[in-house]
Amino acid sequence: MINLDHHAEFSKLLLFVYIYSGSGDFCGLDAVVTLTSDRGDSFEVRLDECPPQGHACAIALIKRQKGELVVGREVRWFTPQDGPAIQDVISRAYRLGMKWTPGQK
Numbered sequence: 001m002i003n004l005d006h007h008a009e010f011s012k013l014l015l016f017v018y019i020y021s022g023s024g025d026f027c028g029l030d031a032v033v034t035l036t037s038d039r040g041d042s043f044e045v046r047l048d049e050c051p052p053q054g055h056a057c058a059i060a061l062i063k064r065q066k067g068e069l070v071v072g073r074e075v076r077w078f079t080p081q082d083g084p085a086i087q088d089v090i091s092r093a094y095r096l097g098m099k100w101t102p103g104q105k
Contacts, residue, residue, distance in 0.1 A: 004069070012063045014074075014094050017047065018056035018086050026050045026057070033059050035071065045075055053079045056086040058094065 031047040056078040062071050078086050087100040
């Protein structure tokens, strides 16, 4: 759940998922992301419909347009061939300006 109490403080919000290093890709995991608005609008993204070595997927982009938040379906896949750090590649692709550092869970 995304708390939009402070939605006036951002111009865009990207929702994405990525698979931990060492894992193959999302194929065969039966993972599904479902986005639902407070109005009941929804869409789902089946993550196993990824390209080979699909390590990350930009699911949706929420942007402010004329004072309203508009959700756009993205479903843009990223693979290791796109760059060494998937998060950095996504940040550059969407001009988020974020600096990622390696970490482990």
